[in-house]
Amino acid sequence: MPIQSTQEKFIHELGDIYDAEQQFLKGMQQMQQQATEPQLQQMLQQHITETEQQVKNLEQVFGQLGQQPQTEPCQAARGLLAEAQKTMKEAGTNEIRDCLIGSAAAKNEHYEIASYRGLLVGAKQMGQQQIVQLLQQNLQQEEQTAQKIEQSAPQLLQKAMQAEKGA
Numbered sequence: 001m002p003i004q005s006t007q008e009k010f011i012h013e014l015g016d017i018y019d020a021e022q023q024f025l026k027g028m029q030q031m032q033q034q035a036t037e038p039q040l041q042q043m044l045q046q047h048i049t050e051t052e053q054q055v056k057n058l059e060q061v062f063g064q065l066g067q068q069p070q071t072e073p074c075q076a077a078r079g080l081l082a083e084a085q086k087t088m089k090e091a092g093t094n095e096i097r098d099c100l101i102g103s104a105a106a107k108n109e110h111y112e113i114a115s116y117r118g119l120l121v122g123a124k125q126m127g128q129q130q131i132v133q134l135l136q137q138n139l140q141q142e143e144q145t146a147q148k149i150e151q152s153a154p155q156l157l158q159k160a161m162q163a164e165k166g167a
């Protein structure tokens with residue numbers, strides 16, 4: 001069915017991120033299990049907890065619009081997670097795998113950031129203050145997570161380089 005109105009467009013994009021968040025939740029659980037570096041594990045664990053709340057926030061946004069929560073299959077998230085799974089298998093050492101998990105997680109976060117920024121434009125235009133607040137909460141967590149993961153990248157890489165020398 002063609003998307004005829006800006007409201008329908010908003011709900012479509014909301015369904016997309018609602019699906020993406022649930023996929024990323026499963027993806028992060030796998031990443032968390034395969035990560036070996038304690039800080040990386042802890043970052044992922046914290047964001048798993050946050051993501052569970054984010055899914056609930058999105059359900060509240062649907063509720064504000066008088067809609068039942070409905071997922072819109074998100075091919076982008078599917079692709080990002082397929083790639084993450086592939087690189088985790090390809091990694092020859094734990095240290096390399098940790099680096100690859102970090103970069104996969106950062107890519108996921110940036111997809112989410114772009115999605116929430118787009119949704120926020122719509123929510124602000126509609127003058128839906130409560131929806132703005134809920135989406136803003138999710139966006140802030142994604143931005144903080146992306147920043148933390150990116151900041152950890154040099155250390156993860158250094159550990160991989162040290163392991164290489166020791167091998």
Ligand SMILES: [Fe+2]
Nearest residue numbers: 109112142145
């Ligand atoms: Fe996230």
